[in-house]
Amino acid sequence: TQLLEQSPQFLSIQEGENLTVYCNSSSVFSSLQWYRQEPGEGPVLLVTVVTGGEVKKLKRLTFQFGDARKDSSLHITAAQPGDTGLYLCAVSNFGNEKLTFGTGTRLTIIP
Amino acid sequence: DADVTQTPRNRITKTGKRIMLECSQTKGHDRMYWYRQDPGLGLRLIYYSFDVKDINKGEISDGYSVSRQAQAKFSLSLESAIPNQTALYFCATSGPGYQPQHFGDGTRLSIL
Numbered sequence: 001t002q003l004l005e006q007s008p009q010f011l012s013i014q015e016g017e018n019l020t021v022y023c024n025s026s027s028v029f030s031s032l033q034w035y036r037q038e039p040g041e042g043p044v045l046l047v048t049v050v051t052g053g054e055v056k057k058l059k060r061l062t063f064q065f066g067d068a069r070k071d072s073s074l075h076i077t078a079a080q081p082g083d084t085g086l087y088l089c090a091v092s093n094f095g096n097e098k099l100t101f102g103t104g105t106r107l108t109i110i111p
Numbered sequence: 112d113a114d115v116t117q118t119p120r121n122r123i124t125k126t127g128k129r130i131m132l133e134c135s136q137t138k139g140h141d142r143m144y145w146y147r148q149d150p151g152l153g154l155r156l157i158y159y160s161f162d163v164k165d166i167n168k169g170e171i172s173d174g175y176s177v178s179r180q181a182q183a184k185f186s187l188s189l190e191s192a193i194p195n196q197t198a199l200y201f202c203a204t205s206g207p208g209y210q211p212q213h214f215g216d217g218t219r220l221s222i223l
Contacts, residue, residue: 031209042201042214050209101154
Protein backbone atom coordinates (compact mmCIF):
# COMPACT_ATOMS: atom_id res chain seq x y z
CA THR A 1 0.00 0.00 0.00
CA GLN A 2 1.36 3.34 -1.00
CA LEU A 3 1.67 5.89 1.78
CA LEU A 4 1.42 9.57 0.96
CA GLU A 5 2.35 12.05 3.67
CA GLN A 6 1.85 15.79 3.58
CA SER A 7 3.55 18.25 5.86
CA PRO A 8 2.89 20.30 7.76
CA GLN A 9 -0.61 19.19 8.65
CA PHE A 10 -1.55 22.75 9.68
CA LEU A 11 0.05 26.06 8.78
CA SER A 12 -1.02 29.55 9.79
CA ILE A 13 0.96 32.55 8.56
CA GLN A 14 0.58 36.27 8.03
CA GLU A 15 -0.44 37.77 4.71
CA GLY A 16 2.59 38.58 2.59
CA GLU A 17 4.82 35.78 3.89
CA ASN A 18 6.17 32.90 1.82
CA LEU A 19 5.54 29.24 2.57
CA THR A 20 6.30 25.75 1.34
CA VAL A 21 4.30 22.57 1.88
CA TYR A 22 5.46 19.07 1.07
CA CYS A 23 4.15 15.79 -0.27
CA ASN A 24 6.19 12.61 0.19
CA SER A 25 5.45 9.11 -1.04
CA SER A 26 6.71 5.74 0.17
CA SER A 27 7.13 4.65 -3.46
CA VAL A 28 7.70 6.00 -6.96
CA PHE A 29 4.65 7.34 -8.76
CA SER A 30 3.87 8.14 -12.40
CA SER A 31 2.07 11.44 -11.93
CA LEU A 32 1.15 13.84 -9.19
CA GLN A 33 -1.66 16.33 -8.89
CA TRP A 34 -2.18 19.17 -6.42
CA TYR A 35 -5.71 20.20 -5.46
CA ARG A 36 -7.10 22.98 -3.27
CA GLN A 37 -10.31 22.51 -1.32
CA GLU A 38 -12.32 25.32 0.24
CA PRO A 39 -14.97 24.84 2.95
CA GLY A 40 -18.23 23.45 1.61
CA GLU A 41 -16.75 22.55 -1.75
CA GLY A 42 -14.97 19.69 -3.43
CA PRO A 43 -11.26 19.77 -4.30
CA VAL A 44 -10.27 21.68 -7.43
CA LEU A 45 -7.20 20.81 -9.48
CA LEU A 46 -4.27 23.25 -9.40
CA VAL A 47 -1.66 21.38 -11.43
CA THR A 48 -0.57 18.00 -12.79
CA VAL A 49 3.12 17.05 -13.00
CA VAL A 50 4.37 13.96 -14.80
CA THR A 51 8.11 14.45 -15.39
CA GLY A 52 10.75 13.98 -12.68
CA GLY A 53 12.35 17.33 -11.80
CA GLU A 54 9.50 19.26 -13.42
CA VAL A 55 8.71 22.76 -12.14
CA LYS A 56 5.41 24.46 -12.90
CA LYS A 57 4.28 27.94 -11.97
CA LEU A 58 0.74 29.19 -11.50
CA LYS A 59 0.90 32.89 -10.64
CA ARG A 60 2.34 32.99 -7.10
CA LEU A 61 2.36 29.19 -6.74
CA THR A 62 5.39 27.12 -7.73
CA PHE A 63 5.12 23.34 -7.90
CA GLN A 64 8.17 21.09 -8.00
CA PHE A 65 8.29 17.38 -8.75
CA GLY A 66 11.25 15.54 -7.25
CA ASP A 67 13.84 13.94 -9.53
CA ALA A 68 13.22 10.53 -7.96
CA ARG A 69 9.43 10.84 -8.52
CA LYS A 70 8.72 10.28 -4.82
CA ASP A 71 8.10 13.80 -3.59
CA SER A 72 6.74 17.21 -4.50
CA SER A 73 6.57 20.66 -3.00
CA LEU A 74 4.28 23.64 -3.34
CA HIS A 75 5.72 27.08 -2.68
CA ILE A 76 3.49 30.14 -2.31
CA THR A 77 5.02 33.60 -2.58
CA ALA A 78 3.46 36.57 -0.80
CA ALA A 79 0.52 34.61 0.56
CA GLN A 80 -2.91 36.19 0.44
CA PRO A 81 -6.11 35.42 2.39
CA GLY A 82 -7.56 33.88 -0.77
CA ASP A 83 -4.91 31.17 -0.57
CA THR A 84 -6.57 29.81 2.57
CA GLY A 85 -7.75 26.24 2.13
CA LEU A 86 -6.88 22.55 2.32
CA TYR A 87 -4.10 21.60 -0.08
CA LEU A 88 -4.14 17.98 -1.20
CA CYS A 89 -1.61 16.07 -3.24
CA ALA A 90 -2.64 12.95 -5.12
CA VAL A 91 -0.57 10.39 -7.01
CA SER A 92 -1.19 7.71 -9.57
CA ASN A 93 1.01 4.72 -10.26
CA PHE A 94 2.25 3.23 -13.50
CA GLY A 95 -0.48 1.06 -15.00
CA ASN A 96 -3.02 2.11 -12.38
CA GLU A 97 -4.83 5.34 -13.03
CA LYS A 98 -6.62 5.59 -9.68
CA LEU A 99 -5.52 8.42 -7.45
CA THR A 100 -4.23 8.06 -3.91
CA PHE A 101 -4.69 11.25 -1.89
CA GLY A 102 -2.53 12.61 0.87
CA THR A 103 -4.00 13.76 4.18
CA GLY A 104 -3.65 17.41 3.25
CA THR A 105 -2.17 20.64 4.60
CA ARG A 106 -4.69 23.05 6.05
CA LEU A 107 -3.40 26.55 5.30
CA THR A 108 -4.70 29.72 6.94
CA ILE A 109 -3.50 33.14 5.82
CA ILE A 110 -4.09 35.81 8.41
CA PRO A 111 -4.88 39.29 7.03
CA ASP B 112 -25.07 24.74 -13.27
CA ALA B 113 -22.55 22.46 -11.58
CA ASP B 114 -20.83 19.84 -13.73
CA VAL B 115 -20.97 17.26 -10.92
CA THR B 116 -24.06 17.35 -8.73
CA GLN B 117 -24.48 15.46 -5.50
CA THR B 118 -27.74 14.96 -3.62
CA PRO B 119 -28.53 15.39 -0.85
CA ARG B 120 -26.01 17.96 0.42
CA ASN B 121 -26.69 17.10 4.03
CA ARG B 122 -28.33 14.09 5.67
CA ILE B 123 -28.86 13.04 9.25
CA THR B 124 -30.14 9.55 9.86
CA LYS B 125 -30.20 6.76 12.41
CA THR B 126 -28.13 3.61 12.81
CA GLY B 127 -29.47 0.73 10.73
CA LYS B 128 -31.18 2.84 8.08
CA ARG B 129 -30.52 2.38 4.37
CA ILE B 130 -29.21 5.49 2.66
CA MET B 131 -28.54 6.35 -0.95
CA LEU B 132 -26.34 9.19 -2.10
CA GLU B 133 -26.68 10.22 -5.70
CA CYS B 134 -24.28 11.75 -8.17
CA SER B 135 -24.92 13.02 -11.67
CA GLN B 136 -22.53 14.66 -14.14
CA THR B 137 -22.78 16.67 -17.33
CA LYS B 138 -19.10 16.43 -18.29
CA GLY B 139 -19.53 13.36 -20.49
CA HIS B 140 -16.84 11.48 -18.57
CA ASP B 141 -16.78 7.69 -18.47
CA ARG B 142 -14.98 7.48 -15.12
CA MET B 143 -16.73 8.13 -11.83
CA TYR B 144 -15.59 7.75 -8.23
CA TRP B 145 -16.90 7.83 -4.67
CA TYR B 146 -14.67 9.02 -1.82
CA ARG B 147 -15.15 9.69 1.85
CA GLN B 148 -13.27 12.41 3.69
CA ASP B 149 -12.54 12.27 7.40
CA PRO B 150 -10.48 14.77 9.42
CA GLY B 151 -6.83 13.78 9.39
CA LEU B 152 -7.38 10.93 6.93
CA GLY B 153 -7.77 12.76 3.66
CA LEU B 154 -9.85 11.37 0.80
CA ARG B 155 -10.22 7.60 0.66
CA LEU B 156 -11.61 5.77 -2.35
CA ILE B 157 -14.76 3.69 -1.75
CA TYR B 158 -15.71 2.53 -5.25
CA TYR B 159 -14.95 3.53 -8.81
CA SER B 160 -16.31 2.85 -12.26
CA PHE B 161 -14.45 3.30 -15.55
CA ASP B 162 -17.56 2.80 -17.67
CA VAL B 163 -21.20 1.80 -17.30
CA LYS B 164 -20.45 -1.94 -17.10
CA ASP B 165 -17.41 -1.60 -14.85
CA ILE B 166 -17.54 -1.44 -11.03
CA ASN B 167 -14.47 -1.77 -8.81
CA LYS B 168 -13.87 -1.72 -5.07
CA GLY B 169 -11.64 0.93 -3.62
CA GLU B 170 -9.67 0.77 -0.41
CA ILE B 171 -12.66 1.04 1.96
CA SER B 172 -15.64 -0.62 0.23
CA ASP B 173 -16.93 -2.67 3.19
CA GLY B 174 -20.40 -1.52 4.22
CA TYR B 175 -21.03 0.26 0.92
CA SER B 176 -22.43 -0.63 -2.49
CA VAL B 177 -22.76 1.31 -5.74
CA SER B 178 -24.83 1.36 -8.89
CA ARG B 179 -23.87 2.89 -12.24
CA GLN B 180 -27.28 3.53 -13.75
CA ALA B 181 -25.98 5.40 -16.79
CA GLN B 182 -22.82 7.14 -17.96
CA ALA B 183 -23.96 10.24 -16.10
CA LYS B 184 -25.20 8.66 -12.86
CA PHE B 185 -23.38 6.84 -10.08
CA SER B 186 -25.05 6.23 -6.73
CA LEU B 187 -23.60 5.09 -3.41
CA SER B 188 -25.63 3.10 -0.88
CA LEU B 189 -25.15 2.33 2.76
CA GLU B 190 -27.28 -0.76 3.33
CA SER B 191 -27.34 -0.49 7.12
CA ALA B 192 -25.72 2.71 8.30
CA ILE B 193 -23.46 2.77 11.36
CA PRO B 194 -22.07 5.78 13.26
CA ASN B 195 -18.49 5.36 11.99
CA GLN B 196 -19.78 6.01 8.48
CA THR B 197 -20.37 9.61 9.52
CA ALA B 198 -18.22 11.59 7.10
CA LEU B 199 -18.14 13.91 4.12
CA TYR B 200 -18.73 12.00 0.88
CA PHE B 201 -17.54 13.16 -2.53
CA CYS B 202 -18.32 12.03 -6.04
CA ALA B 203 -15.82 12.74 -8.80
CA THR B 204 -15.49 12.20 -12.54
CA SER B 205 -12.56 12.16 -14.92
CA GLY B 206 -11.45 11.43 -18.43
CA PRO B 207 -8.83 8.74 -19.14
CA GLY B 208 -5.15 8.82 -18.20
CA TYR B 209 -3.75 11.68 -16.10
CA GLN B 210 -6.73 13.94 -16.58
CA PRO B 211 -7.90 15.74 -13.44
CA GLN B 212 -10.78 14.59 -11.34
CA HIS B 213 -13.77 16.92 -11.08
CA PHE B 214 -15.53 16.83 -7.74
CA GLY B 215 -19.02 17.57 -6.57
CA ASP B 216 -19.55 19.76 -3.52
CA GLY B 217 -20.01 16.78 -1.22
CA THR B 218 -22.67 15.23 0.99
CA ARG B 219 -22.29 15.66 4.72
CA LEU B 220 -23.69 12.49 6.29
CA SER B 221 -24.30 12.03 10.00
CA ILE B 222 -25.33 8.67 11.46
CA LEU B 223 -26.77 8.88 14.95
